Amino acid sequence: MSHLLGLELRREAPPLLGPLLSPFPLPSGSWHRQMLRSSLRFPITNSAGAPRKAAGRMNILAPVRRDRVLAELPQCLRKEAALHVHKDFHPRVTCACQEHRTGTVGRFKISKVIVVGDLSVGKTCLINRFCKDTFDKNYKATIGVDFEMERFEVLGVPFSLQLWDTAGQERFKCIASTYYRGAQAIIIVFNLNDVASLEHTKQWLADALKENDPSSVLLFLVGSKKDLSTPAQYALMEKDALKVAQEMKTVQRLPSPGVLCHLHSPRA
């Protein structure tokens, strides 16, 4: 059983699904393996069942998972919080949303999220729980970076969320940091049972912000492994984490003092 505490560092934070303005190079990774698997499972056939050539541009995207289609937003994700419905939002993005061009491979418009934090704090587990609803108790260190892609549909608008899982090991920091640029959200993970990992989140944030615009990126501070801490330990750590969150907000120079807490309890 594990529990996660996330502290969002903006008061009026939009959902994590803001579309990206600049295209990314197509990386190789598990998403492509997934796409390959899904295309093998659903071969294109003619009426006789024989494989046929796709006419024109072939859509190689896997279908959006049913639980990723949000016809109605939950109350906590108010419509006003959605970036693309803001009146004064960037016209290119608004236009792309209206034309449903936000998730195409050709233009590769995606939202990029980077997940950083100390070695073994649970970054990979967090992403795996979100994307695959799995938990692996065996530790396999991330080498450099890995990534997952999740497709969403919010109020009829397609979004692609790209989650970059970076290595916490010092020797891979150089490689991992080259993937920080162009993030819409930074998730900084610490272990609720390890004060040092919370302290180090400031340095992780500083490194990530070197490559991103501090005023526009969304920050999330996430504590992992709650199942391994006692209620007293947790309460103490939560207090410290809130202090760190406030400090981070100062670094980001956000005008509002609001800090939003997300409590997430993934199943064992």
Ligand SMILES: Nc1nc2c(ncn2[C@@H]2O[C@H](COP(=O)(O)OP(=O)(O)OP(=O)(O)O)[C@@H](O)[C@H]2O)c(=O)[nH]1
């Ligand atoms: N009990 C418990 N164990 C967890 C939790 N999250 C992660 N772990 C374990 O902690 C270890 C490290 O998890 P990872 O997700 O691989 O950690 P990481 O931050 O990606 O590590 P690096 O790739 O080295 O940076 C694994 O053995 C996980 O099973 C949790 O919430 N509860």
